[in-house]
Amino acid sequence: MRIKKFRAETLPEAVSMMKAEFGDDAIILHTIIVKTSRFFGLFGKKQYEVLGAVDPNQENNKKPHHVTAGQQEPQPAANQGLDWGTEDGSSAIQFLYQLLARQELSQTLAVDIVKTILRQVPKQEWNETPLLKRMLRAEISSLIRVDKPWEFDDGQKVVALVGPTGVGKTTTIAKLAANYHLIARKKVGLITLDTYRIAAVEQLKKYADIMNVPLTVVYSTNGVSSALASYTDMDLVLIDTFGCSHHNQERMSALKSAFESLDIEKYLVVSATTKSNDLMAIIDAFKELGIDNLIVTKLDETRTYGILVEAPSYAQVPIAFITNGQSVPDDIEIAENEQLTSMVLEG
Ligand SMILES: Nc1nc2c(ncn2[C@@H]2O[C@H](COP(=O)(O)OP(=O)(O)OP(=O)(O)O)[C@@H](O)[C@H]2O)c(=O)[nH]1
Ligand SMILES: [Mg+2]
Numbered sequence: 155m156r157i158k159k160f161r162a163e164t165l166p167e168a169v170s171m172m173k174a175e176f177g178d179d180a181i182i183l184h185t186i187i188v189k190t191s192r193f194f195g196l197f198g199k200k201q202y203e204v205l206g207a208v209d210p211n212q213e214n215n216k217k218p219h220h221v222t223a224g225q226q227e228p229q230p231a232a233n234q235g236l237d238w239g240t241e242d243g244s245s246a247i248q249f250l251y252q253l254l255a256r257q258e259l260s261q262t263l264a265v266d267i268v269k270t271i272l273r274q275v276p277k278q279e280w281n282e283t284p285l286l287k288r289m290l291r292a293e294i295s296s297l298i299r300v301d302k303p304w305e306f307d308d309g310q311k312v313v314a315l316v317g318p319t320g321v322g323k324t325t326t327i328a329k330l331a332a333n334y335h336l337i338a339r340k341k342v343g344l345i346t347l348d349t350y351r352i353a354a355v356e357q358l359k360k361y362a363d364i365m366n367v368p369l370t371v372v373y374s375t376n377g378v379s380s381a382l383a384s385y386t387d388m389d390l391v392l393i394d395t396f397g398c399s400h401h402n403q404e405r406m407s408a409l410k411s412a413f414e415s416l417d418i419e420k421y422l423v424v425s426a427t428t429k430s431n432d433l434m435a436i437i438d439a440f441k442e443l444g445i446d447n448l449i450v451t452k453l454d455e456t457r458t459y460g461i462l463v464e465a466p467s468y469a470q471v472p473i474a475f476i477t478n479g480q481s482v483p484d485d486i487e488i489a490e491n492e493q494l495t496s497m498v499l500e501g
Contacts (some may be wrong), residue, residue: 155417156207157207157261158205158206159203159204160172160203160204160206161188161201161202161204162202163200163202164184168203169182176206176208181247181248182205182207182248183205183247183251183265184205185205185258186247188201188203190200204463207287212471235353237472245461247272247280251264251265251332256458257459257463258461259430259500260434263467264447270273270386271293271413274289291499294466295491295495297361297363297463298466299466299471300382300440300449300489301489304472310386310414311391311423312391312417312419313393313418314393314395314413314419314420315393315421315449316395316422316440317398317424318398318425318434318436320397320425321397322423322451323423324348324354324358324423325482326423327344327361327394327453328358328361328365328486329477329483330392331367332483334390335365337483340389341387341388342389342391343368343369343388343390343392343396344367344369344370344393344394345369345378345385345392346355346369346370346393346394347393347395348394348395349371349410350373351396354394355371361435368385370384372422375411378418382416394419395409395412395488396409398437398440400438400490406443409443413443420440420445420446421449422436422447422448422449422471423449423451424450424451424461425450425451426451426452426453426454426456427452427455427456428461433464435460437469445469445471447472447473448466448469448474449473449474449476450473450486451476452477453476453477453497454485457501459494459497459498460498462476462497462498463498475488476489476494480489
């Protein structure tokens with residue numbers, strides 16, 4: 155499917171431009187009014203923007219419109235049967251796309267999902283909203299990959315939480331330590347690499363003392379292996395790391411060399427409030443470390459859950475945990491496919 159934005163001073167013109175380029179089979183994914191001025195929109199012109207999509211296989215059938223002087227003005231989209239009324243089933247397409255867009259899925263992924271669904275449904279059934287809804291649920295569910303709950307039968311588990319600054323790495327380490335030590339009764343040891351801020355060590359030390367679990371502070375990148383050597387009797391070792399902006403090459407290299415040739419699972423922690431473009435840049439940067447799993451934090455701070463689909467499908471790794479508040483140890487859950495799928499579809 156090709157998609158493109160068309161802007162004009164009237165909606166009929168924008169639709170006309172889309173049809174001229176994409177042909178009569180093009181569909182409108184959405185229409186919005188945009189202001190063109192840079193000065194707070196005060197003196198700007200109002201323009202109509204149409205986001206059009208077309209199946210490249212159908213593009214061959216296009217009949218370009220060349221509007222010349224004296225020709226009739228193009229009619230508004232609604233009058234041309236382009237309002238995706240029930241007769242051609244396109245209201246369902248728009249319904250699917252808009253549901254995904256409302257959850258702030260990237261345009262690329264939303265279009266991909268709609269395309270995948272339509273490929274499996276004959277055109278005459280495109281009006282069957284319950285069928286499309288069922289297929290949408292199945293498609294979203296298959297994109298939300300979740301990890302299986304942690305097991306300790308195969309020996310020690312060593313997990314490092316990495317990610318941008320302030321996303322909740324330290325708080326999540328405290329939640330995990332509390333749940334696995336105090337509730338699941340596992341032997342837990344903590345390590346922190348975050349010596350950039352004195353307060354960071356103190357923050358984790360407080361939790362470690364309350365839970366009565368050991369904490370080792372590592373001051374150099376080659377100190378991780380000796381810290382691990384002192385924890386061989388632990389079931390679970392959790393490693394807290396310094397926040398690392400995806401633009402900060404120096405910190406990223408420091409992380410990389412700290413984990414070099416060590417058998418440590420890396421969990422990328424991302425906040426649910428992250429914008430789609432930033433999310434992709436963050437994943438791209440952290441992929442260099444070799445990411446095994448995701449933790450999505452701060453789900454309580456948003457009502458749009460596109461990240462639950464976007465992050466695992468872009469990173470190609472599952473979500474292991476979600477967090478939904480500041481309370482230790484309560485506000486953390488093991489990621490569960492059905493629950494996350496419902497959040498995305500029902501908001
Ligand atoms: N609302 C909400 N706040 C959270 C959640 N998890 C963590 N926080 C808060 O986010 C803030 C930052 O949490 P930290 O755990 O210090 O984040 P961090 O990633 O360790 O930060 P740096 O070490 O500075 O990179 C704190 O105020 C936490 O209480 C969550 O799930 N929901
Ligand atoms: Mg921290």
